[in-house]
Each structure stands twice: as C-alpha cells, then as structure tokens.
Amino acid sequence: MTSEMRREASNSSRDIERLGKAMRKGTRSCYECRRRKVRCIFGGRDSTTCDGCASKGKACIEQRRELLGKSGPESKDSLRERIAKLEAIIEASRSDNNSSIDGAVSDSRLNDDAERPYLGNHSPQSIDPIVTLFDNAIWRRRSTDLTQERSKDIEANPAAAKRTRIRDSLLSSLISSEILGMILNATCSWWHTWRAGPRLFTSVDDLHTSTLQDFVLWALESSDPSIVGLAMLCIAICLQHLDSRVHQFIIRKLPRLPGEIFQDYxxxxxxxxxxxxxxxxxxxxxxxxxxxxTIHMNLGMHRNCWMLVHRAIAYSHLLGFHRPERLTPSETEAERNCRTQGWLSVCSRDVYMSLLLGLPYAADGRTIPFVESQHNARSLLHHKLIILSVKVIDRNQMGLGLSVSHTDAIQKEIEAATKDLDDTFWNAPAALACGKITQPEYLESISAQCWLHQLLALLHMPLMIHSVEDKLLEKHRIFCLEACRNLLRVHHIMRSDASAAFSMVKLIDYQAFICSTLLILGLLGYGDATHQLTNRDKDRDLIGLTVATLRQASGTVNNPIASQAVQGLETLLSLDSNSCATGSACVDPHARIVVPHIGTITITPGKHITETRSQCLQPAPRPPPEFSLTHNMYDGSFGQVNQPPIMASSNDLGFLSSPRVDEPSIDIDWTSATMPNFENDWAWLNDLNF
Structure with a gap:
C-alpha cells in the first residue's frame, strides 16, 4: 500500500509539474490522450472532459488549464471580445430581419402589381400616357416610386395650399347656416329632377345625395374646392327660386338682394x-x-352654355370617361355603368344644344355601344336620339338641309327607333296615374317625347319652307307642323306638372315659341290652303292654350323668356285676327316683336291675309305679296352662326326680303329692345320679382 501511495503521489506531482508546460501550438489533444497516442474526442459541445479521460476517471489536464487560464487576468479581453461579437451578431440579425420584411413587402407589391396594371390609387387619367409604356407584362414601375413622389409633392408642391385657398375664397361670402337652411328647405324641389341622374364622380354616395340639404352640408365640409363650388352653384339656384310673393320673410333676412348674392356665388x-x-x-x-x-342656358346665354358643355367634354376625354371598357381593374361594374350613363348625359346636352343652335357638336356618344341601354327601352331611345340628332346636325353642317334623300333616310330611322314603344311611353301622365310607371320613368318619357318632336320639326323645317314653291315637298310641311303640334302638347304637360318638375327648364318656353310661330305661319296663309283649313281651328285652340301656358309661366320667378314669347305670339296672332276698317286705306301692317334670345324681327302678313283685305277694299292690281320674315342679328352676344335653325334656314332660302320695292325701311333700335343683354349686364337680376 505504501509503495502504491508513493507511486500515485509521484504521478500527481508529475502531473502538477506538467501543468506549467505548454502544449505545442496547434494541437487539440489533452495531455493523457497525447501520452497514450489516442484520439482525443469530446462527446458534447459544452463538455470539458474528453471521452478517454472520462472512461479512466481522469481529468483533461489541458482543458483544466484552459479553464484555469480563463479565470486569469487575460479573461477581461476575452469577455470584451465576446461582447463585441455578440453586438455584431445582434446588429446582423436586425439587418437580416429588415431585409426579409422588405423582401416580403416587395413580393406582395409585385404580386399586387401583377394583378393591377395601374399603380396604387392612380388611375390612367392621372398618369402621363408615356408612363403606360412601362406598366405592362414586360416591365413595371414600382409603386414605391409613386409613394415617394406623392409624399414629396405633399411637402413641396403648393397644390394643397392652393386648394385650401380656393376653398376659403368660395366660403368667404357664404350666408349664415340658419338662413341657408331656410332657403334650402323652401326651394329644394328642383333637386329631385335635376340631380336624380348619373354622376361622373363616385365620391358621393346615396346618403350624401338623398336630399339637397344633405348634399350641401356634406359638400361644404369637403376639402375639394370643386365639390364646394358645386354646392355654391346649388345654393345659387335656390336663390333664383326665391319669390318675393312667397318667400318675403326669407328675403328680408338676407344681407343683400338675392340677385346680388346669386351673381356673387x-x-x-x-x-x-x-x-x-x-x-x-x-x-x-x-x-x-x-x-x-345649365344656369347659363336658363339665363338665355346659349353661347356660353354651348362652350361650357364643350369644355366639359374635353375634360371628360382627358379623364377617359368616354371609354366603354373599365378604366382600372378595381373599377366595379356599377361604377362603370354610372360613368357610362354620365358620359351619355354629357353627350346628350352637347348634341341637343348644337341641334337647337345649328352649331357643330363635340361628342356624339358613339363610343358607347347600344348594349349598355338595352335593358331599358326609354334609355335605349334616349341613346338613339343622340345618334339621330347627330345625323341631322351633320346634314345641316354639310349644307344638305334641302336633300330629300337624306331627310327621308333619317325619317325612316326615327320611325324604326319608335315603333316598339308602348302606350305607357306615349301616354305617360295616364300611366303614372295608374301606377304603371314610376316618377323617374315618367320624367324620362316626357323629356324623350319633347326631344323627339323637336328633332322631327328641325328635320323637316328646311324642306317645309320650300314647300310653298315645290308641291312635291308638301309631305315635309305636314311632318313639320304635326311635330310642332305634338311638341306644344308636351309643353303643356311639362308646364302643368303638379310637382313642378320642369319649372327650372326655361328652354322649353323658347321651343314652344318656335313651334307656335310655325303654326301661325300656316294661319297667315303660308302653304297649302286646303290642308290648312282642316286644322285651322285646332291650331288656333292649341296656340291659344300655349299662350295661356306661357303667360302662367311668365308669372313665375326669373322667367323673362316666357313673357317675351307671350308678347311675340300675341303680336303674330293679331295679324290673323285684324279686320279691314271700312273706308280706310288698306295697307299691309308691319308688326315688330321680340323673339326670345334673338332680338327684334319685323313681320308682314302673308298671302291669306292680303287676299282677304283685297276683297274688302279692292286695291289696284299688283303682284301677289309673299310672307316676309325680316330680322337683323345684333353684334355682341349672338352672331350669325348662333341663330337657331328656324332663322338660319330662312336666311339661306332667301325669304328675308320682300319682292316689293315699296317696302318701308326698318330702323331697329336695339338699345330699346326688351330683351336684356344677359352676357354683359347682371343688374337685371337684382330687380326680378323683388
């Protein structure tokens, strides 16, 4: 035992001595494994004892020395290094996480872009056409670029400040909310008729447009100056409807006269x-x-109305509203249908005004296929009326107004377009009373009938004027006069509507004046006398009903058109009712009347009146007189190109001058004309019904 203890003690002392001996650089084996010349294997990653030493119950001398060395003064440097490495690892992990998130977002954006060819919320109208070359299946501009540009524009571009400045300027003269509410409640009837149709911007839902009050309150709080301007126009229309006989209490509360506030807004x-x-x-x-x-049209400023509609069409073209396909994949079918119907509404306004004024149109709606309106017969007719009116305008602009073939072809197309309409369309008031159609369908039917009869009258009017010389054109005179009779009946329905749905439409009074004038021409002897005798009494009754309707309309607020039409028609009817005074010299009277929107014209009696008076006084023989329609277009608001088709056709056909040489000269004083100059003077608004 003693020898063994000595041997172990000597071995341990020898081992302790070897602790100070450093292993050669590069070796990884412990002292015992190196002595035994075996491989030093560690079982675990964090193990401090190799497998050989563990099996013999011995400690790894070199590992122990390493652990002992770590506890020495040099361990501070090692800890500092490890902390630096740990911080580097943390920073690297952060950068890796950010890169992975960016990659995921980029992938999602790329996938989203793959589904949407247009970028972000930008529609094609807000991007230059050249940019669309880089948004296709081959290459695509990343939406992050647009986001950065948008944020830079908000910070650097003064557009936001400009919008705020415009909005503040519009609202600076707004009347108090209490008075505004009273005005809207008293004059909101026009909203249900005028604003029931489709709209070109989809930021307004039904909750905001159910009533005029809701729309105005919503629009005045909007940050878009265009929407605020739309609300200001609505308030201006309400100011137009204020009547001193009914709304005297509201007018007294206003800071100024309604006409002045209307002009300001x-x-x-x-x-x-x-x-x-x-x-x-x-x-x-x-x-x-x-x-x-529309406001310009009701004020009699038809030239401004025509130009504003053309400007609206130009902007609609820039925004792509005329395209029948979807503008963006995110555009819903309901939004596309709303945009399509809105575009047709703009086209119809342009074509109708161009047809009435005899001017070219800017858009005809032919980019919209008829299938968009096939679900509704009335909408389909409205679409067809646009196309047919365009053909009449093209015929007149090409100088083919006297072409019988073109006129007959258009007449056949009109008959084909109206042959499938049922009685609920032609007799809309009775159908509405029986509950067969709704109020919007009733309004649509009446408006379509008015347009249809106006189209037929203007289609045959040039040939009607020549029918007095060519008997082969008599059928065109019959068509034209029948269309005028039907239009006057529709005018009576529109002006007699219980809900006053057409009270704001002043243009129908002007159309009634034109059609009544054409019927009075026949009463004065213009045309076939045999055919006129069969309808003479009916035409007198119809014209008398029209004059009574116009007189009633002239009593409403801000309708000088109707009052001027009454004055002109009564003067024309007096030519038919005059009788020769016994013993008096028989001379042809000359009547001066004021035509709405046109000016003063001079009327002389036709062949029928002249022959009747010749039988009474038996004057000396002379060439048979002819009906003469003489008028001069004043310079300024209206030019030669702006006269309506009835006047333009008369000029072109040579019926303005009488063949008699003893015709007295007419000196027209335009300064004394009763029709105000709407284009240059707004003062007349201050005195209307106040």
Whole structure:
C-alpha cells in the first residue's frame, strides 16, 4: 500500500509539474490522450472532459488549464471580445430581419402589381400616357416610386395650399347656416329632377345625395374646392327660386338682394373653379361645369352654355370617361355603368344644344355601344336620339338641309327607333296615374317625347319652307307642323306638372315659341290652303292654350323668356285676327316683336291675309305679296352662326326680303329692345320679382 501511495503521489506531482508546460501550438489533444497516442474526442459541445479521460476517471489536464487560464487576468479581453461579437451578431440579425420584411413587402407589391396594371390609387387619367409604356407584362414601375413622389409633392408642391385657398375664397361670402337652411328647405324641389341622374364622380354616395340639404352640408365640409363650388352653384339656384310673393320673410333676412348674392356665388365659382384647370379637370369639376352651363342656358346665354358643355367634354376625354371598357381593374361594374350613363348625359346636352343652335357638336356618344341601354327601352331611345340628332346636325353642317334623300333616310330611322314603344311611353301622365310607371320613368318619357318632336320639326323645317314653291315637298310641311303640334302638347304637360318638375327648364318656353310661330305661319296663309283649313281651328285652340301656358309661366320667378314669347305670339296672332276698317286705306301692317334670345324681327302678313283685305277694299292690281320674315342679328352676344335653325334656314332660302320695292325701311333700335343683354349686364337680376 505504501509503495502504491508513493507511486500515485509521484504521478500527481508529475502531473502538477506538467501543468506549467505548454502544449505545442496547434494541437487539440489533452495531455493523457497525447501520452497514450489516442484520439482525443469530446462527446458534447459544452463538455470539458474528453471521452478517454472520462472512461479512466481522469481529468483533461489541458482543458483544466484552459479553464484555469480563463479565470486569469487575460479573461477581461476575452469577455470584451465576446461582447463585441455578440453586438455584431445582434446588429446582423436586425439587418437580416429588415431585409426579409422588405423582401416580403416587395413580393406582395409585385404580386399586387401583377394583378393591377395601374399603380396604387392612380388611375390612367392621372398618369402621363408615356408612363403606360412601362406598366405592362414586360416591365413595371414600382409603386414605391409613386409613394415617394406623392409624399414629396405633399411637402413641396403648393397644390394643397392652393386648394385650401380656393376653398376659403368660395366660403368667404357664404350666408349664415340658419338662413341657408331656410332657403334650402323652401326651394329644394328642383333637386329631385335635376340631380336624380348619373354622376361622373363616385365620391358621393346615396346618403350624401338623398336630399339637397344633405348634399350641401356634406359638400361644404369637403376639402375639394370643386365639390364646394358645386354646392355654391346649388345654393345659387335656390336663390333664383326665391319669390318675393312667397318667400318675403326669407328675403328680408338676407344681407343683400338675392340677385346680388346669386351673381356673387355664380361668378366666384366661374372664376375660381371652372377657369382653373386643376379644379375643372376632375369629376366634380365636370359636374360643376355642366351645372353652370345649365344656369347659363336658363339665363338665355346659349353661347356660353354651348362652350361650357364643350369644355366639359374635353375634360371628360382627358379623364377617359368616354371609354366603354373599365378604366382600372378595381373599377366595379356599377361604377362603370354610372360613368357610362354620365358620359351619355354629357353627350346628350352637347348634341341637343348644337341641334337647337345649328352649331357643330363635340361628342356624339358613339363610343358607347347600344348594349349598355338595352335593358331599358326609354334609355335605349334616349341613346338613339343622340345618334339621330347627330345625323341631322351633320346634314345641316354639310349644307344638305334641302336633300330629300337624306331627310327621308333619317325619317325612316326615327320611325324604326319608335315603333316598339308602348302606350305607357306615349301616354305617360295616364300611366303614372295608374301606377304603371314610376316618377323617374315618367320624367324620362316626357323629356324623350319633347326631344323627339323637336328633332322631327328641325328635320323637316328646311324642306317645309320650300314647300310653298315645290308641291312635291308638301309631305315635309305636314311632318313639320304635326311635330310642332305634338311638341306644344308636351309643353303643356311639362308646364302643368303638379310637382313642378320642369319649372327650372326655361328652354322649353323658347321651343314652344318656335313651334307656335310655325303654326301661325300656316294661319297667315303660308302653304297649302286646303290642308290648312282642316286644322285651322285646332291650331288656333292649341296656340291659344300655349299662350295661356306661357303667360302662367311668365308669372313665375326669373322667367323673362316666357313673357317675351307671350308678347311675340300675341303680336303674330293679331295679324290673323285684324279686320279691314271700312273706308280706310288698306295697307299691309308691319308688326315688330321680340323673339326670345334673338332680338327684334319685323313681320308682314302673308298671302291669306292680303287676299282677304283685297276683297274688302279692292286695291289696284299688283303682284301677289309673299310672307316676309325680316330680322337683323345684333353684334355682341349672338352672331350669325348662333341663330337657331328656324332663322338660319330662312336666311339661306332667301325669304328675308320682300319682292316689293315699296317696302318701308326698318330702323331697329336695339338699345330699346326688351330683351336684356344677359352676357354683359347682371343688374337685371337684382330687380326680378323683388
């Protein structure tokens, strides 16, 4: 035992001595494994004893020395290094996480871009056409670029400040909310008729447009100056409807006369919104332009109305509203249908005004296929009326107004377009009373009938004027006069509507004047006498009903058109009712009347009146007189190109001058004309019914 203890003690002392001996650099074996010349294997990653030493119950000398060395003063440097490595690992992990997130977002954006060819919320109308070359299946511009540009524009571009400045300017003269609410409640009947149709901007839902009050309150809080301008125009229309006989209490509360406030609102919207391309080239801006054109039309400023509608069509083209396909994949079918119907509404306004004024049109709606309106017979007829009116305008613009073949071809197309319409369309008031159609369908039917009869009258009018010389054209005179009779009946229905749905439409009074004038021409002897005798009494009764309807309409607020039409028609009817005074010299009287929107014209009696008076006084023989329609277009608001088709056709056909040489000269004093100059003077608004 003693020898063994000595041997172990000597071995342990020898081992302790070897602790100070360093192993050669590069070796990884412990002292015992190196002595035994075996491989030093560690079983675990964190193990400090190799397998050989563990099996013999011995400690790894070199591992122990390493552990002992770590507890020495040099371990501080090692800890500092490890902390630095740990910080480096943490920073690397952060960068890896950010790169993975960016990669995921980029992949999702790329996938989203693959599904949407247009970028972000930008529609094709807000991107230059050249940019679309880089948005296709071959290459695509990343939406992050647009996001960065958008944020930079918000910070650097003064567009936001400009919109705020325009909005503040529009609202600076707004009346108090209490008075505004009273005005809207008293004069909101026009909203249900005028604003029931489709809209060109989809930021307004049904909750905001159910009533005029809701729309105005929502629009005045909007940050878009175009929407604010649209609300200001609505308030201006309400001011037009104020009647001193009914709304005297409201008028007394206003800070100024309603006409002055109307002028202020109307001109501020025109200056700040309609004349600013950034505001006018939006959906709401186009809506405001169309509403402003309607106000111009009711004020008798047809030239301004025509130009504003053309401007709205130009902006609609820039925004792509005329395209039948979807503008973006995110556009829903309901939004596309709303945009299509809105575009047709703009086209119909343009074509109708161009047809009435004899001017070219800017858009005809042919980009929209008929299948868009096949679900509704009335909508389909409205679409076809646009196309047929375009053909009449093209015929007149090409100088083919006297072409019988073109006229007959258009007449056949009109008959084909109306042959499938049922009695609920032709007798809309009775159908509405029986509940067969709704109120919107009733309004649509009446409006379509008015347009249809106006189209037929203007289609056959040039040939009607020549029918007095060519008996082969007699059928065109019959067609024209029958269309005039039907239009006057529709005018009576529109003016007698219980809900006053057409009270704001002043243009129908002008159309009634034209059709009544054509019927009076026949009563004065213009045309076939045998055919006139069969309808003479009916025409007198119909004209008398029209005059009574116009007189009633002239009593409403702000309708000088009807009052001028009554004056002109009564003067024309007096030529038919005059009788020769016994013993008096028989001379042809000359009547001077004022035609709405046109000016003063001079009327002499036709062949029928002349022959009747010749039997009474038996004057000396002379060439048979002819009906003479003489008028001069004044320079300024209206030019030769702006006269309506009835006047334009008369000029072209040579019926303005009488063949008699003893015709007295007419000196027309335009300064004393009863029709105000709407284009240059707004003061007349201050005195209307106040």
């Amino acid at each position: 109307f001109e501020s919207v025109d200056r700040l919104v309609l004349n600013d391309p950034d505001c006018a080239s939006t959906g709401a801006g186009i809506e405001a332009t169309i509403l402003s054109a």
